[in-house]
Amino acid sequence: MKSKWWIISALLTFTLLASGCSGNDGTSGDGGSDGETEDGKTEVTLAGWSSSPEEEKLLQQQLDDFEEEHPDITVKHEVIADQYMDVLKTRLVGGEGPDVFYLDAVEAPALIETGVLEPLNSYVEDDFDAEDFEENLIDPFKDEEDEVYGFPKGYSTLGLFYNKEMLDEAGVEVPTNWEELEEAAKELTTEDTVGLGVSPEMARNQFIGESGSGDMVTEGEANFGSQEVIDALQPLVDLRNEDEAAAAPSEMGSESTGEMLGQGRAAMVMEGNWNVPYLNETFPDMEYGVAEVPTFDDTEATMAYTVSYVMNQASEQKEASWELISYLTGKEGMKTWTESGLELPARQSVAEELGYEEDEVRGPLVEGAEYATAWSDGPNLPTIYNNFDNEFLSAFLGEKSLEDALETGEEVANDEISD
Amino acid sequence: MERAEAGSYSKANSKKKRNYTRLLRNIIQGYGFMLPTILVLLVFILGPVLYAVFLSFFDVTLLGSTVLDYTGVDNYLRIMDDSRAKRALLNTALYVGIVVPVQTFLALFLASTLNAGLKGEKIFRIIYFLPTLTSSAVLTLIFMWMYNQNGLINNVLDKLNMPTYNWIGDPNIALYSIMIMNIWATAPLFMVIYLAALQGVPKNLYEAAELDGANVLQRFWHITVPQLRPITSFVVIMGLIGTFQLFDQSYIFSGGSGGPSNSTLTVVLLIYQYAFKSLGTMGYATAIAFMLALIILIASILQRVLSKEEQFN
């Protein structure tokens, strides 16, 4: 009797396998890049992540517009939910990568070095107007010979987000330089609120570390243990440990500094424009303002984050892929993409058209594009920032002296790189 | 089976021939039973492992134009002066040293209490099963939500006038937070195995011991524990392998960095970082993986030797 169960389940499984097999062959074949769909259209696969439902909707809108303009091309959109780079690298090694995909500037130099990306210079025509892009945003996607491998879909910069009510109540002016920021932070700190919420990561603080004469990365190696960098970062650490006017999100039970601001746990934070829709939607009652990041000795600085569309060198649909990239990063596509302010337009012409410079909230963020430090610094940056983040957090939390932490981190990072 | 067929052979058949057919039959049966396992093992496990062994002697870039630089045992030597590898090994050892004994004991304890034949035992069983039925990713999320600085745990501690902690962010605490969570999540899993094995312990052993006047603890110690020895051996080895390979939780807790201050950096997280984060260190990653496999193997053998010795006492 009992053995029947086995036979049945085994049979079931095999039928299942068989149906899985045939069902699959009917729909799409395997892998992504083999090209033509049944109705003779060219299929281009596009892979990316999705950080908000709004982003998803915008991209879909862009793709619909694109398909309408190019009736012979269909776009298959894949969302890679997590561990984006790992999945992508594995698929690229297997020769099954998507035709077009998102690439963060921080990962770009390393990937360009491997040769998996298609150089795009030969595709660019005059009416695409490649000169229109902000230069420091496109630089991370160029190799030494000035060959371009990706065009930015948009960018984000950091600005000083502050809680208007709290500043008014404390009678504090919006700080414009670092000294004022420190004073304001101290003034604004109460029992439940810190003056400044800080993300203790290199991605957010590289411009502070380099505000003196130091460089956190030199010639592809970590240099953040140098005295200049330590001196530049020390005030930030002191603000938490001596003045008790700053804190990291995890100390206040938040996931990000943006959330700290929204929940009233920080009066000021340095955050990016992705926070604008987030704050409006999630904390509609909180009134906030945005200003440019305070200056260091009259020098303006902030961070800029770019994500580009790049093409797989092994793609079999290069022409169609370029059509897609040039649409998504072209004037029309970028306007659709950046109209809601989720990302800022990497093209000067689009920025002007949308009038963001005049915008109360986005103006200060757009200003930053000119002087921002782009978050990309050679192929070893992932190793370097991983070690920095690891050590800087303990210094920020007062577990170690900043000097000790950063010197250790630098040494370990460079050991890893040199081998 | 042997006996039944042996009868049909005439006495004239030599013993040698009988042994030979028996051997042949055993080979056919043994490999017949093993066939699916062997196929999958060769294609999907040993094949990739051999490939990885091969890679561990090279500097490898798999992306784009594949670059292989033969470096001999350099990748293995490099482990010796990699301070992060040392830290990862220390963290992992500490984690294994605490989690394995605690979860094994807790699992055995829970299984024997559940097996004591009390009323309502079924309800407890269902409740205790819950963590086993929930994915580790979901459990990690739930715990991170509770470990939140203003979360449930700190609130309760605060109400009880006990110190609160930054469970996720404090380098001195983070690894212990993961330990607590994992013991909570894994003990019921092994409890289920113990529970299954407890069914196989003959009831009359307990009855006899009770007649001899042995108390609960004595019965537990002199009957349950020795009877379950093969299963304990399995549970400990599985515990060793599972804890040595801790990855998911520290990945989620630290966002992949192993921070703060490398306090949640485990060996597998390090392997992962070398394999995927930085390009061109795939060979080194596989070298660390084989060192880890070797360590686990030694630990498992030690465990077997130790538990065998116990048996002789």
Next chain:
Amino acid sequence: MERKRSWAKKLLYVVLITYALITLVPFVWALSSSFKTFAEISSGVMSFIPREFTFENYKQIFIEEELFFRWLSNSVAIAGGGTALNLLFNSMAGYALARISFPGKRVWFMLILAVIMIPVQVTMIPNYLILKELGWLNSYQGMIVPAMINATFIFMMRQFFINFPKELEEAASLDGLGRFGMFLKVVLPLAKPALAAQAIFVFMGFWNDFMRPLIIMTDADMYTLTVGLNSFKGQYVTYWNYIMAASMVFTLPVLVIYMFFNKFFMKGLSFTADK
């Protein structure tokens, strides 16, 4: 004697209830969070009963994730098929390793033990390459076949069969059953407790698998629930109410399946009566 017993019983109950609470609290907390509004979640007020009971979080999931039921059936098909094959093949291998003496047995056993110790991160890329060669990307068999045996549970089954009474097999062989028939008709039914435990773990293993489906499945139609819900999680990083609701949605089908097979498991785990 009797008094001592009732004391021990009470103590046992206290222990059982305490641990049951420790087990339940995280789930109850997650469940209650999943019915709270975002405002309440972020207010920092602790209460197991939501101030304002809402189904919005769940609605959001089902609206956002229109492919939800497709993913659910993928997960069920892969986990169900994979579990059935695992139970059969792992038991067969475990039995052979425990009871049949054939040349090379020790080598295979050591190999099986050794491969458990290699972390999956290392074999991920080569495995992917093999699946690609077989044309099994984006398919159920790509998920099931490489995982249709499990070294851990072969090892577990071996440990179980090693203690098996020999007499039973000898009696069965007198009935004229072949070895495989005997295995199916005599050995497996007696291994039910072990099979029940194994079924849970193997099913959970497939159900929770994240990295493999993420790499293998590129068609949104072929995603499993883990992959689908993870993308949801990525979009709502700080919305703990949504994340908790998604976690509950993800856990529920397993609970339902478990409840459905509850009898089978319970029988498997406590067949004291037949002994």
